[in-house]
Amino acid sequence: MILTENNNAWDFDKHRPEIALLPLVCFEPHSDDLPLGTDNILMNAISRGVAERLEETTFLLPAWPFGTSGYLAGQPGVISLDHETLWHVVRDIAVSLNERGIHKVVVLNNHGSAMTGTIKPIGNFITKTAVRQLNYEEPGIQAIWVQPFSAARERLMEIFDSAADELHVGAVELSLLMHLMPEKSWPIPEDFVPDVNPSYLQFKPLAHFSPNGVWGRPSQADAQKGATALEIIIDGTVKYIQKTYRQLEKLSEKAA
Numbered sequence: 001m002i003l004t005e006n007n008n009a010w011d012f013d014k015h016r017p018e019i020a021l022l023p024l025v026c027f028e029p030h031s032d033d034l035p036l037g038t039d040n041i042l043m044n045a046i047s048r049g050v051a052e053r054l055e056e057t058t059f060l061l062p063a064w065p066f067g068t069s070g071y072l073a074g075q076p077g078v079i080s081l082d083h084e085t086l087w088h089v090v091r092d093i094a095v096s097l098n099e100r101g102i103h104k105v106v107v108l109n110n111h112g113s114a115m116t117g118t119i120k121p122i123g124n125f126i127t128k129t130a131v132r133q134l135n136y137e138e139p140g141i142q143a144i145w146v147q148p149f150s151a152a153r154e155r156l157m158e159i160f161d162s163a164a165d166e167l168h169v170g171a172v173e174l175s176l177l178m179h180l181m182p183e184k185s186w187p188i189p190e191d192f193v194p195d196v197n198p199s200y201l202q203f204k205p206l207a208h209f210s211p212n213g214v215w216g217r218p219s220q221a222d223a224q225k226g227a228t229a230l231e232i233i234i235d236g237t238v239k240y241i242q243k244t245y246r247q248l249e250k251l252s253e254k255a256a
Contacts, residue, residue, distance in 0.1 A: 001057045002048075017059035019104040020097050022090070023047040024124055026067035026110055027079045030169045031189040031213040034177065036077045039110055040065060042176050046148050047108050049234035054241070059102060064089060067110060067124045071201045075213070083126040090130040098141045105143040106241055107131055111233075112147020114156040114163035114172065115198065118240065121147055122167065122198070144244050152229075152236030159228055162217035165193050168206065170216020172229055179226030191217040 003017055023046075025039035035041065043063050051060040069080035081089075094105045107130075113122040121128050127145050134143040149156060149172060156163045160171050169189055178186055193216065194209040206213060 002051045003057065003059045005062050012059075015057050017102050018056035019054060019106065020059040020061060020102045021047050021051055021106050021108060022061045022093055023063040023108040024067055024086075024090070024110055024127065025063050025065055026069045026123060027065055027077075028069040028072045029075045029077050029213055030173070031218075033187040033189050034169060034174070038173060038177065039067075041180060042111050042173065043108060043148075045176070045180055045230060046111065046233055046237065049230065050108070050148075050237050050241070053234065053238045056104070059097070061093070064093075068126060069123075071123075071206050072213075073205050075207065086124060087126050087130045090127060091134060094131075094134050094141060094143050095138055098138055103140050103142055104245065105134075105141065107143065107145040108237070109145045109147050111173070112150040113167050114149050114153040114160070115165065115167055116150055117153060118146060118150050121145070122150070142245070142248055144241070144248075146237060146240050146244075148233045148237040151240040152233045155232045155236060156229060159225055159232070160220065162193075162220050166216030167198050168210075168215040169213060169218055171218055171220035171225070173216075174218045174221035175223065175226035175229055177226070178221060178223035179230060182223060188221070189214050189218045191219050193217065 023043045025043045030038045040063055051058045066079050066081050068083050068086055069078050072078045097105055109121050109124050109127045116122055131143045131145045134141055162171050190212055192210050192214040
């Protein structure tokens with residue numbers, strides 16, 4: 001069962017959520033062509049799909065709309081939080097949930113990238129630290145974070161040749177948009193993959209490496225791939241969440 005912002009207090013009192021999903025997104029330009037709210041569109045669909053497949057009664061929170069987009073500093077339309085601000089957002093929401101008896105908190109830390117695994121986040125880097133400190137400092141809480149593209153990395157690379165090279169405005173993102181909003185005629189940004197490791201974004205913003213704000217191959221996008229990708233991403237994320245909590249349960253049993 002899923003509870004959302006559209007349910008009332010009676011619903012929450014009767015059904016008592018066992019787990020909460022907190023989607024985090026970024027509000028930032030996706031080249032000159034795609035919506036500033038691209039991440040919000042994608043994460044709303046992904047988080048809803050994940051909530052529908054979890055066995056527990058799930059509280060699906062509204063997506064938090066702003067992240068740390070420093071690598072797009074100065075670009076039109078970007079809204080970026082300070083790292084410490086996002087840390088406190090994650091902490092305060094998770095603590096509030098924990099105080100109300102919802103101890104399992106999953107932070108869906110934007111969509112991430114198939115470029116990396118599930119150990120190091122792409123974007124909103126402070127989320128990993130915030131989740132770790134929650135588990136250290138807040139009694140009873142079991143918080144985890146995951147980036148859905150990363151959780152589905154291997155299977156995404158089977159359908160997108162470019163998935164492992166994509167960081168921003170690639171074929172995966174655009175294919176999902178095409179699938180989720182088929183009524184729109186989406187422009188196809190020009191492909192661009194910088195010849196540097198993404199770690200260099202710690203030193204220079206994206207505009208220094210990409211003239212059009214693209215780090216990927218959006219020319220390979222299509223709606224059918226988007227439909228397949230959405231299913232793969234939701235399935236991979238659910239499996240990651242379930243596996244992680246099973247492992248945490250085993251660790252708690254050993255500690256006891």
